[in-house]
Amino acid sequence: MSHIFDALQRSETERAETERAGGDSLLLEPSTYSVATELLQIAERKRRGANAASSAPLDYPDSLDRFPALPVSILPNSRLVAVGEEESLGAEKFRFLAVRLRQLRQSRPLKKVLITSTIPQEGKSTVAANLACTLARRKQHKTLLVEGDLRRPTVAQKFGLGRVPGLSEWLRGETETMNVYRLEALGLWVLPAGSAPENPLELMQSGKLSPTMEQLTAWFDWVIIDSPPLLPLADTSIWARLADGVLLVTRKGVTEKQQLQRGLETLEPAKLLGALVNGSTDAAHSDYYQRYGPAASSPEFPHSKK
Numbered sequence: 001m002s003h004i005f006d007a008l009q010r011s012e013t014e015r016a017e018t019e020r021a022g023g024d025s026l027l028l029e030p031s032t033y034s035v036a037t038e039l040l041q042i043a044e045r046k047r048r049g050a051n052a053a054s055s056a057p058l059d060y061p062d063s064l065d066r067f068p069a070l071p072v073s074i075l076p077n078s079r080l081v082a083v084g085e086e087e088s089l090g091a092e093k094f095r096f097l098a099v100r101l102r103q104l105r106q107s108r109p110l111k112k113v114l115i116t117s118t119i120p121q122e123g124k125s126t127v128a129a130n131l132a133c134t135l136a137r138r139k140q141h142k143t144l145l146v147e148g149d150l151r152r153p154t155v156a157q158k159f160g161l162g163r164v165p166g167l168s169e170w171l172r173g174e175t176e177t178m179n180v181y182r183l184e185a186l187g188l189w190v191l192p193a194g195s196a197p198e199n200p201l202e203l204m205q206s207g208k209l210s211p212t213m214e215q216l217t218a219w220f221d222w223v224i225i226d227s228p229p230l231l232p233l234a235d236t237s238i239w240a241r242l243a244d245g246v247l248l249v250t251r252k253g254v255t256e257k258q259q260l261q262r263g264l265e266t267l268e269p270a271k272l273l274g275a276l277v278n279g280s281t282d283a284a285h286s287d288y289y290q291r292y293g294p295a296a297s298s299p300e301f302p303h304s305k306k
Helices: 002-020 030-055 089-105 124-135 167-171 200-204 209-219 235-242 257-265
Strands: 112-117 143-147 181-183 188-191 222-226 245-251 272-278
Touching: 089 124, 089 272, 112 124, 112 235, 124 143, 124 188, 124 222, 124 245, 124 272, 143 209, 167 200, 167 209, 200 235, 209 222, 209 235, 245 257
Parallel strands: 112 222, 112 245, 143 188, 143 222, 245 272
Antiparallel strands: 181 188
């Protein structure tokens, strides 16, 4: 902006000199216009360059293995059936879900998948962790689990990672890296929530989350996002805008029809992939998945099976 100020100051001086000389016209000479235009163009080029530099993504790492590795310690009550219980019925169900997601990706852009629920205690964090571990079994597809529930983080505990910086510290500017970690034993990368912030919604709206997700999307083939529940909080609406698709977790015997309907109304129909019934005692696929597909937002959704 100093170039613009100099040009204007110079033109004003020449105008004043013209007036003192008795000139009839207050117009600037063509040469003055030329100088001012040139200086304005220089300033504009510099401004565009600065904006491009500030919005440029982080350098792509030579290898995702450059992220620090952490040992995994799965606790008995973690409910991670995809790890250590690969032959169980639960693990088979998550393999089936991974297949369906890969099929959907053949007909639509689908890389960032948001896992949410209508209310707490429906098991969405357990579903997100199991799904991420299942997708990570395909080594050619790099999978990242993002813990978007900054209020009640559980990912570090589920994998036995201890207290490590995470998304909260990155958004607050307390760390120079995104705090992504490699879980080599699982072939998975995780971005935990970190320490719970006092103002999670304000932190997510600070403007840093969107470019962060864009960069992570460029690095990874699958980004599974564990978000807070839909109804009590507004946090999930931010995650839903950033995701390519949403999978809604319900719990048999816990989720009420009215709650489910309200939760569906808060989601963009085009992004709703379907619903997963958690805690089912019936092993049949028809009971485990309900209307899994683009038509999942139909009003008769709670009662329809497919």
